[in-house]
Amino acid sequence: MIDEYDKPIVDNLGNVDLAEKNKLALREFYSVIKSLDEYIKFMFVTGVSKFTKVSLFSGLNQISEII
Numbered sequence: 552m553i554d555e556y557d558k559p560i561v562d563n564l565g566n567v568d569l570a571e572k573n574k575l576a577l578r579e580f581y582s583v584i585k586s587l588d589e590y591i592k593f594m595f596v597t598g599v600s601k602f603t604k605v606s607l608f609s610g611l612n613q614i615s616e617i618i
Contacts, residue, residue: 557598 559573584591 553594553596555598556596557600561600 556577559577560570563570563573584594
């Protein structure tokens with residue numbers, strides 16, 4: 552479970568450079584998770600924003616949004 556995956560970005564929306572750096576760091580983090588795909592049966596990620604629309608999770612497959 553990853554809670555508030557978007558907090559490093561949302562907290563820095565006023566500082567575009569830092570928000571972008573945080574977005575890139577998170578994208579790298581999720582790419583590492585992707586490399587462990589064979590070991591992960593289920594992953595639950597929470598957040599308040601829809602950053603799935605800006606390719607934050609481009610390294611992951613089969614993401615389903617639960618509302």
